[in-house]
Ligand code: HEM
């Protein structure tokens with residue numbers, strides 16, 4: 001520092017070493033431990049990389065986080081519950097502190113759930129948080145799935161993660177059902193009874209399956225221990241394993257981002273994990289957990305003491321499963337009885353088995369396969385990291401809304417009895433309304449959604465072409481006056497033009513130049529037809545040439561007909577689309 | 583650190599046409615002299631500093647807010663501890679809008695929520711006000727590995743096959759494949775084989791056949807009295823007034839040592855008395871006693887107990903999926919997803935005037951199954 005002859009009192013003398021800013025004791029300990037670990041693992045490199053990893057920010061990216069955190073809360077509170085829950089159908093006479101049930105004969109599972117609720121301090125809050133977080137988990141993952149679907153985040157390279165996600169969603173539902181069935185109260189027992197009825201209707205092997213699952217006749221003493229091992233061991237292991245793969249792929253492939261100025265297919269714009277993202281995501285965990293605790297403190301969920309122990313000959317009115325099972329229950333209410341047949345003395349229950357046993361896996365297979373189907377139809381084999389605005393993919397958005405509508409019809413149908421009472425309508429009429437609605441409403445939803453998307457796209461074009469007046473009057477050499485429109489975009493208009501123009505794939509001739517029929521012609525025809533379905537009336541973004549033309553004919557209005565924009569361009573043959581990989 | 587103003591990479595930054603991506607609709611719009619085919623990305627917007635970046639007072643205010651939030655969390659935790667010991671589990675409390683609720687549940691839940699939310703909101707407020715808010719740019723690279731790496735994997739696989747002589751000695755391959763394909767069979771067999779017994783006839787039998795009807799049991803028929811559930815007392819025919827409903831179990835079922843629920847799940851019966859002239863089916867009248875009829879209570883849809891009886895219409899309603907059965911018409915399905923009528927139990931009276939079964943159910947009760955008709 002200072003070596004000047006007149007030395008201030010605090011300056012260094014010759015040979016003095018300047019004081020280094022030394023790390024504090026705590027930092028040194030951390031450094032020491034980290035060093036110790038790194039000596040043995042070399043972890044500093046990947047950890048350092050992860051800490052600087054950039055995550056894009058958007059509210060809709062929190063949906064997956066909510067699912068993740070609710071799942072963690074579920075795992076945590078579930079572990080607590082295992083300390084007191086007794087997974088046994090063995091009989092006992094209740095003598096706990098809930099007076100109305102004293103002296104009643106019940107299973108140990110039910111008695112221990114009563115104990116958790118009434119005799120173990122804080123047991124009820126843990127039970128309530130567990131149930132609320134399970135519900136929140138499934139809601140969040142469904143909405144997260146919507147986000148991924150409508151923004152096209154499932155496109156290459158993220159198809160695997162979409163498929164993993166579909167399996168996660170299916171497992172989550174099964175896990176929820178298994179948990180709901182454990183307390184052995186009247187409602188959960190009724191749920192198991194229905195499940196038994198479903199399985200029994202499976203063609204040929206139904207009865208064997210039932211006896212295998214229940215270890216003998218229904219209800220038996222095996223089902224609760226078995227559901228317990230599924231609920232706390234098998235399914236959670238799968239959930240956690242798949243979830244780890246899911247989140248690992250998000251890290252590896254880097255998160256997608258919404259389009260915007262400066263964001264491209266080749267970069268990620270956002271905040272580094274350390275410190276911003278860590279603080280936000282970590283803080284968000286506490287918020288989700290906190291909100292779940294608050295709900296659990298004030299809103300009662302599944303008051304099993306009010307239902308009484310399970311008895312196969314008793315039932316309560318308005319029996320209803322948790323919401324995520326509703327759609328299958330609704331399907332069962334809609335399928336008419338005449339679908340049951342007898343062939344050669346064997347009974348085929350088409351009124352039960354499709355809704356109960358096929359629907360669930362079918363929904364998830366269709367879900368899991370969608371990205372592959374869309375890729376085949378669009379012929380788009382490139383990586384995509386920029387999300388799409390839902391309006392810019394009108395057909396996909398329409399398909400999504402149609403699927404949601406079909407699902408909702410089934411879900412609402414599972415409440416037809418409650419609705420009939422609340423609305424004072426006949427349950428017969430309601431059931432018919434839902435039966436017809438299941439076939440009519442989804443196509444309608446598709447059509448309406450697609451129209452809305454197309455008109456939003458046209459409005460985007462309008463905004464770009466005519467949106468901004470500069471207020472400057474220009475005089476042309478031939479003496480005409482007009483107001484100048486800027487041919488430059490403003491940065492906030494970028495979002496309106498950034499997406500890719502699209503057009504249907506064109507069919508290659510069914511015979512080649514030599515008049516020989518192409519082998520794949522039929523498959524191609526289907527593909528071309530589907531491609532037209534997706535893109536025939538696409539509205540494409542304004543191009544610089546169009547903007548210039550619009551301004552050149554200053555006062556005229558451009559006709560923005562969808563057919564014109566797509567018909568004017570040549571459609572690409574399937575092959576050139578395939579060439580788009582890099 | 584801050585790269586936000588230098589978007590140097592990316593195909594769409596700068597004039598288009600230089601990107602590597604091939605568009606689906608090559609040649610869709612024909613560019614003309616000098617006008618690019620597509621607009622170019624304007625690049626990241628200019629960074630606007632926050633109040634706390636410019637003004638130390640604002641920063642200090644933010645700090646105070648964050649520390650207050652963390653303080654609330656600590657307070658929540660302390661309160662939780664105190665209330666955990668203070669409030670008895672059995673205490674209830676009236677809260678407007680919620681009703682009577684467990685005091686400890688409410689107290690522990692709310693304080694836990696405070697402890698958690700304080701941390702959560704504190705951390706996020708900290709991140710938003712005091713942590714750097716410069717957006718960073720990270721490059722993306724195509725995920726696929728280089729061609730050399732791919733070739734190497736293929737090569738190594740081949741080499742492995744060759745050097746282990748797998749390719750030269752095909753029998754190694756076949757037997758290994760066979761062994762690997764089969765080794766899971768013992769494990770699967772153990773589980774599948776031991777999960778449960780064969781159903782045998784037990785699904786088509788009930789306790790009304792004369793006694794316990796589990797797999798392997800073949801009860802011999804004897805008339806059984808109809809017993810009230812849960813009182814376990816017999817019912818005299820003259821006690822059953824028109825319009826009344828009884829929940830019935832066969833005599834002896836409730837005295838079983840084990841298997842009560844399993845037998846109940848098949849044998850539960852509803853007993854109803856109608857005016858004889860309301861009954862529209864000969865057989866139904868015949869199988870009943872002076873208008874007293876007994877029907878299986880187990881829904882033929884998926885097996886919920888058919889719990890609701892409408893006195894006026896004589897309809898039985900299953901609460902699970904609303905199948906509705908008309909008691910005046912031999913319990914035919916008149917609405918809902920069930921297909922088959924509820925099976926009727928043939929009854930009569932014994933010498934003491936008590937209702938008894940005259941024969942077991944003539945068909946399997948409850949939900950359908952494949953070999954039901956056999
Ligand atoms: C166990 C349930 C699930 C959890 C905990 C979970 C969690 C997450 C998280 C935290 C992310 C990163 C943030 C985000 O994009 O929101 C993510 C991304 C993703 N999830 Fe899930 N998810 C679950 C289920 C699903 C389901 C059901 C699907 C779809 C069928 C799905 C598909 C995806 C995809 C494709 C991504 C990558 C999206 C992108 O990078 O933009 N996930 N998930």
Ligand code: FES
Nearest residue numbers: 881883884900903
């Ligand atoms: S079980 Fe009775 S209607 Fe479904």
